[in-house]
Amino acid sequence: MNIANLLKIALKALNNNKLRCFLTMLGIIIGVASVITMLAIGQGSKNSIKAQISEMGSNMIMIHPGNMQRGGVRQSADDMQTLEVSDYEALGELPGVAAISPSVTSGGQLVNGNNNYPSSVYGVTPDYLEIRKFKVKDGAMFTDQDIKSASKVCILGKTVVDNLFPNGEDPIGRVIRFGKIPMTVIGVLESKGTNSMGMDQDDVVIAPYTTVMKRILAIDYIQGIFASATDENDTDATIEAITEVLRERHRLKPEADNDFEIRSQQELSEMMNSTSDMMTVLLACIAGISLLVGGIGIMNIMYVSVTERTREIGLRMSIGARGIDILSQFLIEAIIISVSGGIIGILVGVLASWLVNVIAHWPVYIQAYSVILSFAVCTVTGIFFGWYPAQKAANLDPIEALRYE
């Protein structure tokens, strides 16, 4: 008995019962479509969270002073002076660190002629652009020379430009005042818009950290360090290396707590991901259950079909069908139902995902693996749930089957 003949027989049998065949298929269609849609929604929200986090910076590691006790009194982070420029310089030597910048911040009023605007000046190095994924649109970034000489230069974000130069003048080369200190605008940043927390990322003024430290704040410590790991997967190892270097430099005893705090972007994204992962698993479980119910539907209908066609099975046996022929016939019927249900289900799932995107504006993303997975699962479902009824048919006694009323 060859496959072509088997297929012919199975298709013929299914064709005789179109409605029943379709209703059985419906279970699989709904199951597969829901698996695909749920996974697409889950993956879509995960991707959008990931995109929002990655726009903050590239593999960013943030180091802040912290947990400092002086005479039994815990201090607020702003007043702590545990991080120094030399710490920053030492960390720059670590192999896992792709870019690094100290950070000192001062808030104040920016003035340009009649216009003024309250903002913050971030004292950093040119690496800061890379770490936070900023780009200079017009003009240029300050140089290491500007850092050495603590030049009074700055780069403005779009929001600051819009407020200080409302008539659209070119800000490059203009001198604005930050408090009482005049600063020359040498560049304008490309707009990044608001971040996932709703904060305006364009409301920013960047200057050499030496300028902010010496000329604005008059301090000799730094308020934080921003670094960027060479690779997302190296983030943990880099954090460990940084911790070790800082503890050594700060001469902390083994039992003492760190006098600094390290946060990574990855940590943040993992936290957000774990929530959305749980959602995805939950949705996939519900969808998987409906696929299982669909499979049981196949088994039920195949079982009925075997009982109903007992005489036919007896006849087929009497004219020379072997047990394996009967088994294959019913198994192929079950597989045809599940596989074609699976294919239709995939199409419906893709369509449903698209509708969710268009109507509800939820981000969706259909992964190849979810399509392959659900297709494989429904084929296996067909074989698994078709096996028992098919086995039952193949083991019928032809004499009994022929006499069955």
Add this chain to the structure above:
Amino acid sequence: MKEIIKIEELRREFIVGGEKVKALRGVSFSIREGEFVTIMGTSGSGKSTLLNILGCLDTPTSGDYLLDGVSVRSMSKNQRAVTRNRKIGFVFQNYNLLPKTTAIENVELPLLYNSQVSAKERRERAIAALDAVGLSQRLNHKSNQMSGGQQQRVAIARALVNDPVIILADEATGNLDTRTSFSILMLFQELHARGRTIIFVTHNPELADYSSRNIVLRDGHIISDTLNPAPASAREAFENLPTDND
């Protein structure tokens, strides 16, 4: 003439409800090529059991059965299925056609289980078989669109399509009215005249007149085995039937 069937001391016992039931108690006969044998007996005589064994659907408890020179007793289940496919043609009382299926597809069915037959050959042989039973005009009629007599003709064509060494008919006229019965009997006589070997199992003693040999069973034994050198013509009987004028 070649011996198609040879059975010796055939016994078949069943266990029903803890009791041993002896359906066949030592049956021996042989059937030669070209014979038209009727096997008769009342219900309980063992004729169904004998038919099942002759049709390779069942195996005897003891005794030997040679079909076309091959012993069936030693065959496996699958070997018996292949034997049924190649050497036996069944005709049943209730036709057993596949529902919602055309005549030609029903007749092709046995050849579907024979992978040596190509699709083209299958179709050709099915058409030839339907032609032999006088249904060449109804190839694409579905089984539920045909009368009982026509359905039985399709079933006979299905039994012929694999060119079997023996045709086993089980009460093949049992569901048909007298007129149609005679026309089917006529068909069997025609097939016999063309050299087919036929075993016709029935409880109707009248049919013995139309076969060339009659075996009567009672309680698992053969009580008579007679040759009929001059069988009556089913055609004559058919033509002498009063026609319905209602």
